[in-house]
Amino acid sequence: MEGLKSMTTIIQGFLLALQFLTRIPIPISLPWKKETIKVALISFGLVGFVIGGILTGFLYFAYPLLPYWMSAFAIISFWVFLTGGLHLDGLMDVADALGSNASLEKQREIMKDPHVGSFSVLTVVFHLGWKTAFVYGLFTIDTIEFYQLSLIFLFVPACSRLLALYLLYFVPVMKQEGLAYEWKKHLSYKDAIIAVLPIAFIVFFAPIMAYLFVAYCFIFFILQLLIKKTFHGINGDVVGASIEGGELWGLALAWMYISFVMV
Secondary structure (H helix, E strand, O other), X not given: OHHHHHHHHHHHHHHHHHHHHOOOOOOOOOXXXXXXXXXXXXXXXXXXXXXXXXXXXXXXXXXXXXXXXXXXXXXXXXXXXXXXXXXXXXXXXXXXXXXXXXXXXXXXXXXXXXXXXXXXXXXXXXXXXXXXXXXXXXXXXXXXXXXXXXXXXXXXXXXXXXXXXXXXXXXXXXXXXXXXHHHHOOOOHXXXXXXXXXXXXXXXXXXHHHHHHHHHHHHXXXXXXXXXXHHOOEOHHHHHHHHHHHHHHHHXXXXXXXXXXXX
16 A cells, blocks of 8 residues: 555656646646655656657657758757747746846846846747757768667756756755745755666666766756856746756757767
């Protein structure tokens, strides 16, 4: 009976993470309790693998049928559809706050403001443009094989969400309230270690992805310093922006590595 209860908690926690990080329909009410939240936090990377797996399946059909530029645009469009633009919203709020050159308190107020500013519009246009460009660049590499593309599309969403989880753990929250605070207070060192195991498993069996893992360790070190210096803490918008930034970082590094190192 106890084992069944634990399995139920694991499933509910995973579905809670899926519900929180994507727009994949989960038409059930999930309990918001400590055990379920902890499983959800551990599942951040696994949700990334789910997103990557769906993208890879989409790529399997689109890649051979469409021109490369159209395939690239289609997969980025589908990527945004899967996440519902949730993390793009965080990126846009952070862009408006940084672009304001205002005081720290004013920047925090801007991030709460539902209105869209010019800095956020410019940021999202260039952000999606560069993501599309790097995907297109990967498609046009003559020596790349489909399994390499599949690994990249699996690895990048997973590592980007793990990056956000580690920032949430190591960076203090801006205020003792809000969703980021509610997540963080249930996140332990043990949870952070368990969360990285699925990605470590992929790296072990596909060591070709080790370069990306190292690149994400590097960007984590840089981002946590920048967030502490700029905002003196983290909130939901910064978490979302870090996921989007992590995905762009992963695609850029994958393109550069395969183009200039492997070739």
